[in-house]
Amino acid sequence: MANAEQLKALVKSHIERDDRHFYSVAMQVAAREAKVGHGKLAQELRDMIDAAKARVSPADTTGSLVPLARPRGELANLLTVAYPKNRLADMVLDEEVAEQLRRILKEQKHHSRIREHGLSPRRKLLLVGPPGTGKTMTASVLAGELGIPLFSVRLDALITKFMGETAAKLRQIFDAINEVRGVYFFDEFDAIGSQRGLANDVGEIRRVLNSFLQMIESDQSYSLILAATNHVEILDYALFRRFDDVIEYRLPTGPQAAKLLQARLGKFAPKPFPLKALTVKAEGLSYAEIRRAVDESIKEAVMHDEDRVESAALTRAFDERRKFSIRMNNKKVVPNHAGSTAS
């Protein structure tokens, strides 16, 4: 147990909102417990302190971790930080994916107990599937549920013409991963994870991929590392065994589209609500496209002072989304080996 002086110091630093002093006394309490043979309690206290430090909010400028929780200097170009509030319940998911995510969260919540037994919780995840199916949202949900920051890697800043630089920048990101617990999200990961990269020189992008493989393999941090891609088929095979879990996202089924429709429309649902017919109209659209179509029709209703959307307006919005997505697919720019682009 903490002695009387330590207890007073803890309460005082709490009242004075002096986090730095609070953590320092708490570490002293942990050290004292370790000394008297209460190793498990000491470790639990240390884990709690580490987790609390990693939760430094953007508004908090007193914590010592702020410079990294808000990346500065070169790192600020490479990482953007957010503190999402998303929850798993906000997502519509296949049962298998939901189960995978629940298991990851559970292992993360018990990570100190798992580590005590020399094991490590799942935290290196590869998310694969078509656009708009929830890969980015998953990164936000994991950060939101765990109360840790979400750091998104800016691939445009990471991948430069000078591939030697790219490997050095990757090193900086992995240093940050080790120093500040968070969810680190590499979107469009195929840009480095495939052999047909955006680089001018295939040999160089291979070198970057090799650096990534080494860094992710030796990473022992407390952070979660997420890589997402729409093009799993072009990923280098060597990557797969570096991840603890591969999570596969799909376009929504009828019942999943219906669930999203109901949730997103909320009190704006048309009356009567031909849910089945509307779901058929949404067939083939991604979650992101359905969400967008619903939002468009709600905006339309709001601008006309109506408190419900019309079914016809929703159908029109679905058709527009479908046309837009066909147009975009036709214009898609595909990177080739030589670094130039082909339509």
Ligand SMILES: Nc1ncnc2c1ncn2[C@@H]1O[C@H](COP(=O)(O)OP(=O)(O)OP(=O)(O)O)[C@@H](O)[C@H]1O
């Ligand atoms: N499974 C889902 N459940 C509920 N909403 C979803 C789901 N997937 C996507 N959305 C909605 O669509 C938006 C965009 O989805 P998100 O960015 O997560 O897709 P993505 O798979 O990362 O796409 P991309 O591959 O294009 O980056 C989300 O912010 C959310 O509003």
